Amino acid sequence: MKEFSKEELDQFQDQYRLVYKQIFETEEDLDASYLEVACLLVYFDPEQIHPVYKKQITHKNHKGWRNFLKYCEPYVGSSEGNFWQVNLSVRRAALKRLGTREQMLKVLQASKIQPQVPGQKFVNEFLQTGKVSIEDFTRTELLSLLSILQWFDNILVEATAVKEQVEKTLPVAELLEPLRRLNSTTFIGRKEELVILADYVGVLPTKDFLRNVRRFASNLVYSLFERPPLLVYGPGGMGKSTLLARFILDHFEKTSTDKLPFVYLDLDRPILNLEQPSTLLLEGARQLASQYLELELEFNRLKDAIEVALLNMDNYEISKSIILSNYSDSHISSSARVFGELVRSVNAPVLFVVDTFEEAQFLGNEVVEELWSLFVTIQELAPNLRIIISGRALVRNFPVQKLLLKEFDRREARQFLEVCLSKSEKEIIINKKIVEEILDVVGYNPLSLRLAVKVFQEQGVEKLRSVGSRGWLISRVNDEVIQARLYGRILAHIHDPEVKKLAFPGLVVRRITPSVIINVLAKPCNLKLNSYYEAELLMQSLSKEVSLVEVDPLDSSLRHRQDVRRIMINDLKNEISSDVLKSIHDLAVEYYADLHDEFSRAEEIYHRLSRGDEFSKVDNLWQPTLKPLLQYAIEELPDRARIWLSSKLGVTPDTNLLKRSDLEYWEEITAKTAQRHLQTGNAIGALDVLRERQERSPTSPLYHLELEALRMMGLFREAETLVNRALLSVNKSGNKLLVRELLLQSALIQEAQGKLDLALTFIKEAEHTITEHTEPIEVLRVLVCHIRLLRKLGNEHDKERANIIENAKALLLQEHVVQLLSNYPNLLRELAAELGKIIPSILHKSVDLIGIDVRSKDQIDILSAALAEWNNQLQAESHSDQGELAVRAGIKGSSLSEWSNFISKNVGKNLNNSIKHWMSEIPVNTLNNDLSNKFNSSLVDIYRSSVNYSLESRIKKHSK
Numbered sequence: 001m002k003e004f005s006k007e008e009l010d011q012f013q014d015q016y017r018l019v020y021k022q023i024f025e026t027e028e029d030l031d032a033s034y035l036e037v038a039c040l041l042v043y044f045d046p047e048q049i050h051p052v053y054k055k056q057i058t059h060k061n062h063k064g065w066r067n068f069l070k071y072c073e074p075y076v077g078s079s080e081g082n083f084w085q086v087n088l089s090v091r092r093a094a095l096k097r098l099g100t101r102e103q104m105l106k107v108l109q110a111s112k113i114q115p116q117v118p119g120q121k122f123v124n125e126f127l128q129t130g131k132v133s134i135e136d137f138t139r140t141e142l143l144s145l146l147s148i149l150q151w152f153d154n155i156l157v158e159a160t161a162v163k164e165q166v167e168k169t170l171p172v173a174e175l176l177e178p179l180r181r182l183n184s185t186t187f188i189g190r191k192e193e194l195v196i197l198a199d200y201v202g203v204l205p206t207k208d209f210l211r212n213v214r215r216f217a218s219n220l221v222y223s224l225f226e227r228p229p230l231l232v233y234g235p236g237g238m239g240k241s242t243l244l245a246r247f248i249l250d251h252f253e254k255t256s257t258d259k260l261p262f263v264y265l266d267l268d269r270p271i272l273n274l275e276q277p278s279t280l281l282l283e284g285a286r287q288l289a290s291q292y293l294e295l296e297l298e299f300n301r302l303k304d305a306i307e308v309a310l311l312n313m314d315n316y317e318i319s320k321s322i323i324l325s326n327y328s329d330s331h332i333s334s335s336a337r338v339f340g341e342l343v344r345s346v347n348a349p350v351l352f353v354v355d356t357f358e359e360a361q362f363l364g365n366e367v368v369e370e371l372w373s374l375f376v377t378i379q380e381l382a383p384n385l386r387i388i389i390s391g392r393a394l395v396r397n398f399p400v401q402k403l404l405l406k407e408f409d410r411r412e413a414r415q416f417l418e419v420c421l422s423k424s425e426k427e428i429i430i431n432k433k434i435v436e437e438i439l440d441v442v443g444y445n446p447l448s449l450r451l452a453v454k455v456f457q458e459q460g461v462e463k464l465r466s467v468g469s470r471g472w473l474i475s476r477v478n479d480e481v482i483q484a485r486l487y488g489r490i491l492a493h494i495h496d497p498e499v500k501k502l503a504f505p506g507l508v509v510r511r512i513t514p515s516v517i518i519n520v521l522a523k524p525c526n527l528k529l530n531s532y533y534e535a536e537l538l539m540q541s542l543s544k545e546v547s548l549v550e551v552d553p554l555d556s557s558l559r560h561r562q563d564v565r566r567i568m569i570n571d572l573k574n575e576i577s578s579d580v581l582k583s584i585h586d587l588a589v590e591y592y593a594d595l596h597d598e599f600s601r602a603e604e605i606y607h608r609l610s611r612g613d614e615f616s617k618v619d620n621l622w623q624p625t626l627k628p629l630l631q632y633a634i635e636e637l638p639d640r641a642r643i644w645l646s647s648k649l650g651v652t653p654d655t656n657l658l659k660r661s662d663l664e665y666w667e668e669i670t671a672k673t674a675q676r677h678l679q680t681g682n683a684i685g686a687l688d689v690l691r692e693r694q695e696r697s698p699t700s701p702l703y704h705l706e707l708e709a710l711r712m713m714g715l716f717r718e719a720e721t722l723v724n725r726a727l728l729s730v731n732k733s734g735n736k737l738l739v740r741e742l743l744l745q746s747a748l749i750q751e752a753q754g755k756l757d758l759a760l761t762f763i764k765e766a767e768h769t770i771t772e773h774t775e776p777i778e779v780l781r782v783l784v785c786h787i788r789l790l791r792k793l794g795n796e797h798d799k800e801r802a803n804i805i806e807n808a809k810a811l812l813l814q815e816h817v818v819q820l821l822s823n824y825p826n827l828l829r830e831l832a833a834e835l836g837k838i839i840p841s842i843l844h845k846s847v848d849l850i851g852i853d854v855r856s857k858d859q860i861d862i863l864s865a866a867l868a869e870w871n872n873q874l875q876a877e878s879h880s881d882q883g884e885l886a887v888r889a890g891i892k893g894s895s896l897s898e899w900s901n902f903i904s905k906n907v908g909k910n911l912n913n914s915i916k917h918w919m920s921e922i923p924v925n926t927l928n929n930d931l932s933n934k935f936n937s938s939l940v941d942i943y944r945s946s947v948n949y950s951l952e953s954r955i956k957k958h959s960k
Contacts, residue, residue, distance in 0.1 A: 034049060034050075034068035035068055035071060035086065035090065035094045036094050036097065036098055036107055037049055037050070037107060037108075037111045037113070038068070038072065038084075038085075038086045038091075038094075039086050039090075039091040039094035039095050039098075039151075040095075040104055040107060040108045040111075040123060040127075041085075041108075041111075041113060041115060041120065041123075042075075042085065042115055042117050042119040042120045042123065042148070043075035043083040043084060043085045043115055043117065044083065044084060044085070044113060044115065045082055045083060045084075046069060046072070046082070046084055047082070048113060049111070049113065050111075069084075071086060071087055071090040072084045072085060072086055072087065073085060073087060083115075088150070088151070091151055092151060092153075092155065095151060095152065095155050096155050099155075100156075101127050101130060101156060101158070104127050105127045105128065108123075108124070108127065118141060118144065119144050119145075119147075119148055122144070122145050122148050123148060126148075126149075126152075126158070126159075126162065130156075130158035131158065131161075131162060132145060132162055134165060134166060134169055137169065137173060138173060138176075138177065138180060139170065139173040139174050139176075139177040142166050142169060142170050142173050143170075145162075145166055146163065146166055146167075146170075149162055149163045149166065168293075171289075171290030172290050172291055175264070175287055175290060175291070176249070176252070178245075178264075178266070179245040179248055179249055179264065180245075180249065182241050182242050182245035182246075183242065183245045183246050183249055187239075187242060187246055188408070188412055188415050188416040188419060189408055189409075189411075189412030189415065189416070190239070190243055190246075190412075193232075193243060193403060193405065194243070194246070194247060194250070196230075196403055197230070197232075197243075197247045197388070197403075198247075200230045200386060200388070200401070201251070201260070201349055201351055201386045201388075202349060202386075227401070228398070228399035228400050228401055229375065229387035229388065229389050229398075229400050229401070230386075230387070230388045230389070230400070230401045230403060231357075231388075231389045231390075231391070231394070231395055231400035231401065231402050231403065232244065232388065232389070232390040232391075232403045232405055233390070233391055233392065233393060233394060233395075233402065233403070233404060233405065234392070234404055234405035234406065235392060235445075236392060236447065236566070237445060237446055237447025237448070237450075238405045238406075238407070238445065238446060238447070239405065239446050240355075240390045240391075240405050241266075241355055241356075241390065243405065244264075244353055244355060244388065244390055248260075248262050248264060248351065248353065251351065259291075260348070260349065260350075260351055261288055261291045261292050261346055261348065261350045261351070262287075262291070262350065262351035262352070262353065263283075263284040263287050263288060263350070263351065263352045263353065264287070264353045264355065265280055265283060265284065265352075265353065265354050265355065266355045266356050267354065267355065267356045267357060267359040267360055268355075268356040268359055270628075271283060274359065274360050274363055274367050274371075275363070275367065275650075275676055275679070276310060276679075277332055277370055277371060277374045277680065278306050278309060278310060278332045278335050279306075279310070280354075280371075280374065281302070281306055281332075281335050281336060281339050281374075282303055282306045282307065282310070284339065284352070285299045285300070285302045285303040285306070285339060285342075286299075286303055288342070288343070288346075288350070289303065292346060295342055295345065295346065298342055299342060301905075301906075301908060301910065302335065302338050302339060302342065302908075304908040304909030304910055305335065305338075305907060305908030305909065306335050306908075307908075307909055308850075308851050308853075308908045308909050308912055309332075309335065311825065311849070311850055311851070332374070332680060332681075333377060333681075336374055336377040336378050337377060337381055339378055339382075340377065340378040340379070340380065340381030340382040340385075341381050341382070343378065343381075343382035343384065343385055344381055344382040344383070344384060346384065347384075348384065349384050349385075349386050350382070350384055350385050350386065351386050351388065352378075352385050352386065352387045352388070353388045353389075353390070354371075354387070354388070354389045354390070355390045355391075356390070356391065357389050357390060357391030357395065358391045358392045358393060361391065361393060361395070362651060363650070363651055363652065364651060364652025364673055364676070365397055365652065366652065366673050366676045366677050366682075366685060366689070367652075367676060368395065368397045368398075369397050369398070369682075369685065370676070370677075370680045370682065372397060372398040373680070373682075375387055375398075407443060407444035407445045407446070408444040408445075408446065408449075409444065410439060410444065412444070413439055413443075413444035413449060414435055414436075414439060416446060416449055417435055417438060417439065417449050417452075417453070418435060420449065420450060420453045421435075421453055421456075434456075438452050438456060496541055498527060498538055498541075499538060499541045499542050499545075501525045501526055501527055502517065502521060502525055502527060502538055502542055503542060503545065503548065504572070504575075504576075505524060505525060505572070505575075505576040505580055505581070505584065506521045506524075506525050506584075507548065507549075507560050507565075507572060508569075508572060508573065508576065508581065508584050509521065509560075509584065509588060509603070509607075510559065510560055510565070510603065510606065510633075511552070511555075511557040511558065511559055511560075511599065511603060512539060512542065512549070512557060512558040512559075512560075513539065513555075513556075513557045513558070514532055514535035514536045514538075514539055515532075515535075515591075516557075516588075516591070517529070517535040517538060517539060518532065518535050519587065519590075519591040520584065520587045520588045520591050521584070521587075522535075523583065523587070524580050524583045524584050524587070539558060542558060543558055548560070548561060548564055549561060554599075555599055557599070562632050565632075565636075566632075566635065569636055582611060584607075585607045585608075585610050585611040586611070588603060588604070588607040589604055589607045589608055589611070589613075592604035592607070598623075598625055598626060598629065599629065601621055601623065601626055602626045602629035602630050604621060605618055605621050605622065605626065605630065606630065606633050608621075609633075609637050609638075609641035609644065609645065610636070610637060610638075610641070612638065612640075612641070615644050618644065622648055626648075627648070627649055627650075630645060630648075630649065631649060633645065634646060634649070634651065634653075639657060639660070640661075642657065643657065643658070643661040643662075643665045643669075644665060646665075646669055647665045647668035647669045647672075650669075650672040651669075652669060652672070652673050653669070663693075663695060663697055664697060666693060667696070667697060667700055667701060667702055668701070670689055670690060670692070670693075670702060671701040671702055671705060673686075673689045674686040674689050674690050674702070674705045674706075674709070675705065677689070677709075678705065678708055678709065678712070681712075683708075683709040683710075683712040683713045684709075684713070686705065686706075686708075686709040687706065687709045687710070687713075690702055690705060690706045690709065691706075696729065698729055698730065698732060698733040698735075699730060699733045699735050699738055700726075700729070703722070703726035703729075703730065703738075703742060704726075704738075704741050704742060704745050706722060707719050707722055707723065707726070707742070707745045707746075707749065708745065710722065710749075711745070711748065711749050711752060714752075716749055716752070716753050719749050720746075720749065723742060723745070723746045723749070726742050727739065727742055727743075730742060736769045736771070737769075737778070739769055740766050740769040740770070740778065740782065743762050743763070743765050743766035743769070744762075744763070744766050744781060744782060744785060746759075746762040747759040747760075747762040747763040747766065747785055747789070748785070750762060751785075751788075751789065751792075756789055756792055756793050757793070759789055760786075760789050760790070760793070763782060763785050763786045763789060764786070766782045767782055767783075767786065770782065776811050776814070776817045776820065777817075777820055777821075777824060777827065779811060780808060780811060780812075780817075780827060780831065781827060783804055783807055783808045783811075784808065784827065784830045784831055784834055784835075785830075786804050787801055787804050787805060787808065787834045787835070788830070788833075788834055788947075790804065791834065805835065805838060808831075808835060809835075809838070809839060812831070812835070812839060812842060818841075818842075818845065821845070821849075822849055825849065825850045828842075828845065828846050828849065828850060829846060829850060829943055829946065829947065830943075830947060831846070832845075832846035832847075832939075832940065832943045833940060833943035833944040833946070833947050834944075836936060836939060836940035836943065837933070837936060837937055837940050840936055843936055843939055843940065844919065846943065847912075847915065847916060847919065847939065848916055851909075851911070851912030851915075851916070852911065852912060852915060852939065852942055852943075853942075853946050854903060854907055854911065854942065855907075855946075856945065858945060859942050859945055859946075860900050860903050860904060861896075861900070862938050862941050862942055862945075863899075863903055863938065863942060864896045864899040864900040864903060865896060865899075865938070866934070866935050866938035866939070867885060867889075867899050867903075868894050868895070868896055868899050869931065869934065869935075870883075870885060870931065870935055871883035871884070871885035871886050871894045871899075872894060873931055874922070875894070882894070884922060885918060885922070886898075888914070888918065889902050889914065890902075
């Protein structure tokens, strides 16, 4: 659409004025004309706006102008100036009156108001062409455009097409957002590293013909053993994440065709649970679905199936359920295979980046090994996968190609430093001599150089010289030592003496609030405070030292930045006298002990462990929700305290440290390690860690885990020997809970061998440990196992079985017990399998919460027949050509093959949601009792086959 000439706009203004004169009696009432200008502006200055028919601003004391402002509100997107915007509903009404893009564009051009904001450019482009060129738009820009398109929704038809285009593009922009954020920092050099990465992936061409040939060859099929993952490693601050971000964006954004699909997994993100490797597949499927639209449906189906599997996983039921961890293991491996098949069908290299790998190493070797197993499974099916791992330390658990990210060379460091100085807030005249001197003092580490810029800005090169030790030019000091000294220099240069005293030694504490300043730090820091307000001002002043502290969004406290704390905490403690250090810990414990929130508990534990309190005093304070608040405290604590905290966090510490730990804490940590192995089906790995030490405490948590590993491997004779030894030890302790767990495990071991009579003997002994104080969930575990064994033993046990069922029903009639089952999906599934025909409400709760896990052909056949019969009944009752279920399922007929095909294609979340909605909206029991009972029986049969399949497949797998 063309730009209108001055003559055309003058004519339009005259016509516009005549139209409004016919509507309004006086010129003063023409507030609608103001609105029709403002409705096309993202924001405006009220003093500058005027009606379209006016050639200049003449709205002093103008009634229409005053009326118009009541439809507006302040514009919060700009911090400077008096800017306003029209309310959305009023804006849309005004746009509707204007009607066409041509009319809107004339009003906009006649107003001659163009706010300098990106959103206004979107408005102008859309009104000019009916489209917006959104290529390479950032997430922020797309969201801004979406909010603007909302103005025109159902007013201009072109808005719908643009909106659909934006909604398709937004998921990819959201995926790129953290990478763009990383890449927005100074990126210098690293040409050699980028070439190595490009060679490994083998996508982008180069000018070097030989390198092109090598790249072409790299696209051939290979396994991880032939060409292992590329490991980018190096100390913190080297720019590993920035390098990867630059590399991904180079491959994705700078090629208009053949964009390289990628998965970027930052293991520091809370959505990735390293104890559940399938969460990595879930996030990977989500990312690839947004990039590869041809496979969007398949990736989303996989995502749905994984979500259902995660819903069915039960960390509470290790070694207490017949279906235990095989459920997890089979789903992880099957999901990995599906993921691999989908990646292979992409028909191009797919980048799979795992960043912050130290998070997996922090948890323990077993977590690292499970991730490797996942990588191998995927790569076997997807030889086009290119796995890049990034972390601080070498990976020794599996083969890798190593790319050590070193400090810059001098030329790169000089360029990096010059760019950082040019971007600094203060205008400083830099000469080459000073740049060279800074490089001599701090070296070429990117983080050290950034810190040096801050010190130089505020204190000059003389203060930087004092950072280096004597003989600095002869012998380099460790990078982290230099960084600690640079932070020390920043700390020492705090201008306000009171803030300086607060920071040193106050930053020994991890969180600072006005109350902490008054009650914990005032005395050790020699602060003279007369009021809470003064403490608040002091905290605000410290908050400006952004290189040292940051505001915690959870509770608005000041938090010592973790990356800074890791580097400088030891130096900080070494510079503080032991008396002052003890005083801070003592006052902190006293202060936090009187508070009751989780932050206070975590800090009390931290300071108690730091000063060496007995663990018996700390045990009572612990609760699992404190884990994320104390995760990074481990490296700051004494050795014994590190062992204690490792046991609580579920972290496997350094092997040498673990060997020196007390038996109690070794068992607690080893139990968690073994549990991780069992959850992913690695019974051999579990057995290896469990047998690193032979001694056991009387109430050891390791007995039943070792039994489970033996049961999974089919080593039943060895398991029976262990049961006898374990029962002898635990019986002496008088711990009925552990005795019951061992007896239940014994029953499962015998059941797995088909020795049902012997299994029944053990389960009856387990029942004798039940008292009136036993938790209902524990009682139900024993009862459901008893009921299952009696059913398998045949009709002669029907009377006894009926009595046990009545006991179970009595518990399941209690609402709070049923609610508890939501946390125990394995137990709920077993109850549905045994009691679903008798107590339909338990069956329906199981369908609602955990869905129907259909994996085998037999299960598909059972469900197909049940759905076909239900649909045929609906068809007969409605006298229609097709039953309602078939219509909802989108199938034309109602044959078994059609239903079987529907189930196979929708296994997972889609199938579960469909059946859940059908059962809710078209209740089976409204048809007739026979059909209702038959349908429920079919679901029970599926649950029973899942239970049996889990046990049988586990034994078969480990007996091969």
